[in-house]
Amino acid sequence: MPLNTATKDVPTRHSTDITIRDAVIEDIPAITAIYRHHVLHGTASFEEEAPDATEIGNRFRAIRDKGMPYLVGIRDDEIVGYCYASTYRPRTAYRHTVENSIYVAPDCVGQGVGSLLMVALIERCEAGPWRQMVAAIGDSANKASITLHQRHGFEMIGTFKKVGYKFDRWLDSVLMQRPLGEDSPVIPKS
Template identity: 50%
Template sequence: MLIRDARDSDLPAITAIYAHWVTHGRASFELDPPDLAEMTRRRATVQAGGYPYLVAEHAGQVLGYAYASLYRARPAYRFTVENSVYVRPGEARQGAGRALLDELVTRCTASGFRLMIAVIGDSANTASIRLHGAAGFQHAGLLPGTGWKHGQWVDTVLMTRELGAGRGTPPG
């Protein structure tokens, strides 16, 4: 498996992966899957901000994708990133999610970020919660009933992982 920067040619596969989870899952609180043009715009925004946008590839196929992005717009949050990881249906527990998340952590640490936040849709999303826990994230909170999707209220789980020196020292 190869973890690499996402390319323009990956965007149809990325769009299809995300569309599946928007349509069939509760990890994303979007109700309608964005089209290729919108996913292209979103990737460009992430990359323009200097954040990594990665894919896991095996045998020429995109198995999943991940990116880091701005957590909040106010300047005091500038050392904090939020992560997103999505794996193609049928590829769960094959290592793509973990490899993507590990590389995201590595790159964000090298860029000087101090905290990564996982905002996980659905407290029943045990796959994502386990993935983040295995990668060193700690449970930071539960926001009950923050979204309404597929006919039910859905919680948001917050998990965090310190990067580099974390909060142990002032940023450089």
């Protein structure tokens, strides 16, 4: 699916004062700022240098060009969080599995933004050809992300111990998974 910068045909989700919609290229500066904060101050991402808007734009296009969802949460005309589903692994046998990513603006953490984004992302993925969603959560101490995923039907699969090194300490990577759609995925047609 080519990149669509129009929003007129994009369904939205409303909850109190937050709207969830498809991200557009004009959202990249705000997305970059949110991600930059998490790279520089947190362990949700194992990146150590924050990518610039050009790189985030390239990543955005790569996801959208594959027809995968990339969403933003808006409050008072400001992006307060974003999420997307990306290819889990490049080999074709994995084509019905996606990996999720969710980032919330630092001043909006704990306000339900992540939960709204998660619901919208799961719904969008269930409407597509994907049957499993996985999460690779940076840092086993990231209880907020682990709890968010559990609340939305993810189960703990395992933990890779001390696989990342950031901020002068070793970090775990927590793996979680949930089915999309039916519990027993239909065998896809070629």
